[in-house]
Amino acid sequence: MTEVLALLIFPGGIALLLAALLYEWINRKLAARLQNRVGPRWFQPLADLVKLLAKEEIIPQGAQPVLFDLLPIVSLAAVTTAALYTPLFGLAPAGSFPGDLIVAVYLLSVLSLCTSLAGLITDDRYALVGGLRVLTQLFSYEAPFLLALLLPALVAGSWQISVIAAYTSEHTWLLLTQPVGFVVAVIGLMGKLELPPFDAPEAHTEIVAGSLTEYSGRGLALFRLSRNVVLIVGLTLIAALYLGGVANPLLFFAKTLLLLVGVTIAQMLFARLRIDQTVGLWWRFGVLLALGQWLLTLLGKAVA
Amino acid sequence: MTAPTKQFTIPIGPQHPALKEPGFFEFTVEGETVVGATVRLGYAHRGIEKATESRTWVQNLYLLERICGICSHIHALAYALGVEKLAGVTVPPRAQAIRELTAELERIHSHLLWLGVAAHEAGFDTLFMYSWRDRETVMDIFEQFSGSRVHHSVNTLGGVKFDLTPELSDAIHQGLDYLDERARYYLDLVQNDPMLSGRTRNIGVMTEADAARLGVVGPTARASGVLRDLRVEAPYSAYVNFPVQAVVETAGDLHARFVVRVRELLESIRVIRLLLDGLPTGDLQARMPRKIPAGETISRVEAPRGELFYFIKSAGGDMPERIKVRTPTLCNLASVLELSRGRQLADIPMLLVGVDPCFSCNDRMVTICRVESGERVDFTWDQLRRKESIP
Amino acid sequence: MLTRVWEHTLGEVVQWARVNSPWALHFNSGSCNGCDIELLATLTPRYDVERLGVKLQGSPRQADLLVVTGAVTRQAKDRLLRIYAQMPEPRFVMALGSCALSKGIFHDCYNVVGPVDVFIPVDVYVPGCPPRPEAIIAGMVALLGKLQAAPAAEAQT
């Protein structure tokens, strides 16, 4: 019974979705404040979500109707599953097994894959270009992001999130010993979420709304929700792995918030990168930096 | 999707987020690289040139102001200067100075607006918000001056309608102090911000020879090292007594177009300060006849986007015989199509916005120009190059 | 009984969401730019319509509110109809500026075929040449007020 509750209401399920909306609001509000604006009201993401859910869903001509409906559902399901393995709100994850870190990271990528496919199954040209850009970007940030998240696993000597989290809370913050890995992980998360400056896949001024151009109601709502869940799961993972574990729920919440603030400020500072610049950045610097940090860590382990 | 060729076409407009105005562009792309471009305007074609023939000389002033909401004063100014020339009326010096002042304020408003839109195209919304926030300073001045934020109607035939009170002068000084500081900040930003430079440097390079030959005007030409500024070359209104210095950059890329426009902000601020301090005294208006003597005249002024060309013909009645307007965008648009080939799709909005196209201005005259590698060719680089070989 | 209460509550919630999240799409059907820049100005720091939940969307599919500026020209007419058709229900239209309301100063121009409301139904009119950003916001608030006043069941359709 308690397990079902934990899955459906807290910390998974409803609480997760509400928290996702809260994080979106913080992100938008802070962005607005940094731009000298007042910004949205606290319930804005909820209103957007409910409105989209109640809106007419148009399946455009030329689109695969089954896939068109299914993709948003799959992506939301995948990312909420990923949430099961992460210590949401600093609490013990609902599910845990050796190697769950890799599973979680790959479940998060399902969002990108679904978004891309959503663009590719329609006839819309903006959506096609958007879908291709999502894929291109996925291939550029995925490797360094993965490397950066696996670094703590290397240090802790386990592929299980709860074990690594326990390790990091007992030792010095990995942020201090592995700063490069931390930076790559945060920037990788921004790439995953298509936040500026990595928002080329949905660049309004070039390709309207990217791969989601043809989505109007429920599908768009679910995709937006999935992205917010990825935001929260990603922040949780990074905080757990790099910012000293999950010892105290309140403190942990503060840590993820701090990360969110950092991400928002970074997203306000930069102009959008062209897709070729994004790829170049990741493969020229991201991968090398992450690999360099790996080598150093391995060397350190060998010496010690 | 399964087109037999690798090419497909991305339409931009007439409703597209990159264009706040209607225009219709088609870019043929291979992957992310643009191989062809066409444009079709006419969505904002209202037929103003014809309409001028059934309105009196004074009524036309208000019609022509509404050719464009961004450079409304400069359209009215070009028209008024032309009609005054035909009528042989000399405008009092104070009115001329106020006209120049309004034109320069409008330039600040237009360039700040452009900076914001260009930043928005580059996905740099923070800069968009900042520059539009600062633009409100100019809008406030306009409102205090004329009562309207957009269509100021400062001009009348024979002079200006509104006087510059000492209070207003103080308010403008105050606003300028703020804008001066902001403009310096933007100059630093467009020159030194690495991410923005990454999107602007070496993009859409137009050499001095290209610029001269394509007949581009305004900041687009000046960013390529071509000194084409009517305020300097052929001073009109009060520009004789309160001269401006032309801002010229030589790089010819998008970055240079950013720098030229921001430096022009500083130059406009400098001239407005001089104008405020040395404003001549006297009347605001000269008497204009209701009927304008028969004749033809050409009136050219430097709009924020470049040379604005009016041809005015009077048959001696109380309505014009013919008014022909050639806007700067028309001269510059062809260059975008030329320069877009071989570029990344992501650079296209930046390129477009680099010349600051104004389709409302263009509405009376519309074009399709195709630059395509394929068979549907209007004129291509090669043809342009051939023109160069003509002795 | 229970289903009716449930339906009523659901209707109220949906209506609340709709009133609080109007996403706008801007179409220029032949305007002089004046209204367009004032509309854009409402997004910027001084006016900031994100306070009301208004967001400018790029795709007609994702918009609730179509903002049309300018008298409708012959060439833009079909585009206007097409964009309106692409919008999902429920959709609303705002005619912005004198030209969109009555063709304004371009009333006798040969390429202007009419104000917006002869082609598509208009929910709110904002007069002015151009309307100030405050007027545009007032127009949006008026529209949202109209929505709020509508019975919940109607909002659900």
Added chain:
Amino acid sequence: MTTLEFARMLLLRWQNAFSTPEANRLDVHIAPAEVQPAVSALLAGHWGYLAGITGLDGSDALEVLYHFASGAVIVTLRISLPRTGARVASICHLIPAANVFEREISEMLGVTFRGAPDTARLFLPDDWPEGVYPLLKDAVLPEDPHDRTD
């Protein structure tokens, strides 16, 4: 030699008449057949750029005015054409940017530009009636079907 005198010298061979309506302006009346050589002469002298082409409907003839500008100086090549079936050689192969201006005139006044690379409909709407040239003084323009002014 001033810019104006230089232009006068370049165009001496093609002109029928010179006139100077205002300071800094030179109007050069030429025969329609001599547009291309005259433009070539200006180009050969590297004189200015094409600032625009104006079409006028005089009462008995159409006029096409090619405005070239160099600094403050404007040189206008003027040709006169019959009101119906007007034809003149295109200068697009000399100045590609002229295409835009020529198309405007051909749609607005019904002048045919021989040798123009593209003569498709330009800026009037797709459903505009054939043979109606709005800037002709006697043009019968289509009615607005939605006029509510009465």
